[in-house]
Amino acid sequence: MSDCECITKCPFFNDQMLNMPLTSKIYKQKYCRENNTNCARYVIFRALGKEKVPEDLYPTHITRIQEILLKYGKKTCECLASCPFYNDKMANMPMIAGIYKDKYCKTNNSNCARFLVFKTFGKEQVPQDLFPNQIYRAYELFSQNGRQIFNINNIRR
Numbered sequence: 523m524s525d526c527e528c529i530t531k532c533p534f535f536n537d538q539m540l541n542m543p544l545t546s547k548i549y550k551q552k553y554c555r556e557n558n559t560n561c562a563r564y565v566i567f568r569a570l571g572k573e574k575v576p577e578d579l580y581p582t583h584i585t586r587i588q589e590i591l592l593k594y595g596k597k598t599c600e601c602l603a604s605c606p607f608y609n610d611k612m613a614n615m616p617m618i619a620g621i622y623k624d625k626y627c628k629t630n631n632s633n634c635a636r637f638l639v640f641k642t643f644g645k646e647q648v649p650q651d652l653f654p655n656q657i658y659r660a661y662e663l664f665s666q667n668g669r670q671i672f673n674i675n676n677i678r679r
Contacts, residue, residue, distance in 0.1 A: 525555055526553070526555075526564060528558075528563070528567060532563065534546070534550075534563060534580060534581060535550055539577070539580070540578070543580070549581050557610070557620075560584065560608070560623075562581055562584050562586060562587050563575050563579050565628060566590055566591070568628075569591055569596055584603050585602075587628075596629075597629070598629070599627045599628075599637060601631075602627060604645075605636065607619075607622075607623075607636060607653060607654060608623060622655055626654035633657060634654040635655065635656045635659060636654055636660075638657075638660050639652065639660050639663055642664065649663075
């Protein structure tokens with residue numbers, strides 16, 4: 523992946539924030555040069571605009587994303603901080619993971635297969651290899667366990 527579009531003016535990348543962590547070089551490589559889709563600053567920038575990115579928000583502050591978005595009337599998934607998919611902890615991440623994150627994690631999780639299984643059976647029952655777009659697989663899990671919580675024909679693709 524290429525450099526983040528915000529890199530030239532980003533206070534974090536340009537060492538203009540107070541209390542820069544000792545690991546900032548690693549974070550700059552991970553979030554600014556390789557994959558900005560999980561950068562808390564970038565998520566807020568894309569969702570709300572540059573002026574709404576808090577001065578003290580670091581790329582690793584994923585847990586603050588929901589709080590900030592809710593403050594401005596936006597909704598995101600409550601599981602962001604611990605979701606293996608969102609945090610790139612799953613094996614075989616698809617090339618279009620960023621698109622899935624925008625569609626399922628950062629806006630409306632109501633069609634996210636992982637979220638539906640989480641809400642129905644609990645965090646421990648979400649298969650490690652279940653991707654957000656695998657709604658039919660989630661439906662199979664519900665059927666196997668005698669749960670009919672939604673009509674599969676009403677799911678938007």
